[in-house]
Amino acid sequence: MAPVDEKPVSLCKSESHDTLEVSLLKYIYSHPSLPQIRGNPSALLALIDEFAAKQAFFISLGPDKAKKLSTLFADEKPKVVVELGTYVGYSAIMFADAMRQAAGGSSTGLRLWSLEADPLIASIAMNFIELAGLSDIAKVVVGPADDSLKRLSAEGKLPSVDLMFIDHIKDLYVPDLELSERLGFLRPGSLVLADNVVHPGAPAYREFVRGSSKYESWGMKCLLFPEDIVDEIEISRVK
Numbered sequence: 001m002a003p004v005d006e007k008p009v010s011l012c013k014s015e016s017h018d019t020l021e022v023s024l025l026k027y028i029y030s031h032p033s034l035p036q037i038r039g040n041p042s043a044l045l046a047l048i049d050e051f052a053a054k055q056a057f058f059i060s061l062g063p064d065k066a067k068k069l070s071t072l073f074a075d076e077k078p079k080v081v082v083e084l085g086t087y088v089g090y091s092a093i094m095f096a097d098a099m100r101q102a103a104g105g106s107s108t109g110l111r112l113w114s115l116e117a118d119p120l121i122a123s124i125a126m127n128f129i130e131l132a133g134l135s136d137i138a139k140v141v142v143g144p145a146d147d148s149l150k151r152l153s154a155e156g157k158l159p160s161v162d163l164m165f166i167d168h169i170k171d172l173y174v175p176d177l178e179l180s181e182r183l184g185f186l187r188p189g190s191l192v193l194a195d196n197v198v199h200p201g202a203p204a205y206r207e208f209v210r211g212s213s214k215y216e217s218w219g220m221k222c223l224l225f226p227e228d229i230v231d232e233i234e235i236s237r238v239k
């Protein structure tokens with residue numbers, strides 16, 4: 001055991017041990033346009049894109065997917081949405097904003113449950129959702145998605161879901177969709193969307209939904225950001 005008076009190795013003041021997500025948080029809160037970002041979801045997303053563009057790799061949706069999904073939300077007008085995998089809340093902010101716009105600017109009756117396993121990442125997402133002025137619609141639930149789905153369902157918070165967005169761990173796409181089927185909150189007409197089915201790829205998931213008589217399924221081509229690699233979001237309509 002180290003002697004009590006032994007000091008831990010001191011960190012040089014200029015040395016940063018922030019994770020990428022903490023660096024993003026500080027980037028947003030030290031940005032000169034912060035006053036214009038408060039209550040402005042699209043301005044916040046643009047700033048996250050600005051930060052992401054400087055990274056080699058960033059796992060949020062990015063602008064191309066966000067634009068295509070905004071159109072889909074405008075057409076579908078979902079009122080209750082579940083997301084598996086919040087990360088820093090980029091997609092949650094985009095979804096909640098699109099839901100509110102599709103409802104004519106009112107939040108009444110709208111709910112987005114966004115499920116995130118990592119508590120620190122979830123806290124950053126909650127912060128950004130609050131900053132965007134969307135915390136009346138979007139709720140981040142901390143814990144593994146399967147546990148949260150069971151709990152929300154048992155609490156009667158998932159009577160019916162219009163749209164589910166799966167974007168957590170590829171190996172969990174099929175088991176968590178099967179769990180959702182068993183919990184019974186998907187109904188005829190509900191949409192199930194799954195990200196990254198081409199890059200990095202979720203072939204087992206695609207095979208599952210396309211081979212199931214419960215869904216009509218197709219792919220929506222889009223670009224990853226910041227790499228510009230072609231990917232697809234699998235869209236499955238419950239029959």
Ligand SMILES: C[S@@+](CC[C@H](N)C(=O)[O-])C[C@H]1O[C@@H](n2cnc3c(N)ncnc32)[C@H](O)[C@@H]1O
Nearest residue numbers: 060061085086087090091116117144145167168
């Ligand atoms: C690709 S990111 C989500 C990106 C986000 N949807 C967006 O576009 O802004 C995947 C997230 O899923 C989370 N995750 C991993 N396993 C999970 C699980 N079993 N349940 C819930 N979240 C999980 C990770 O911590 C990570 O933050």
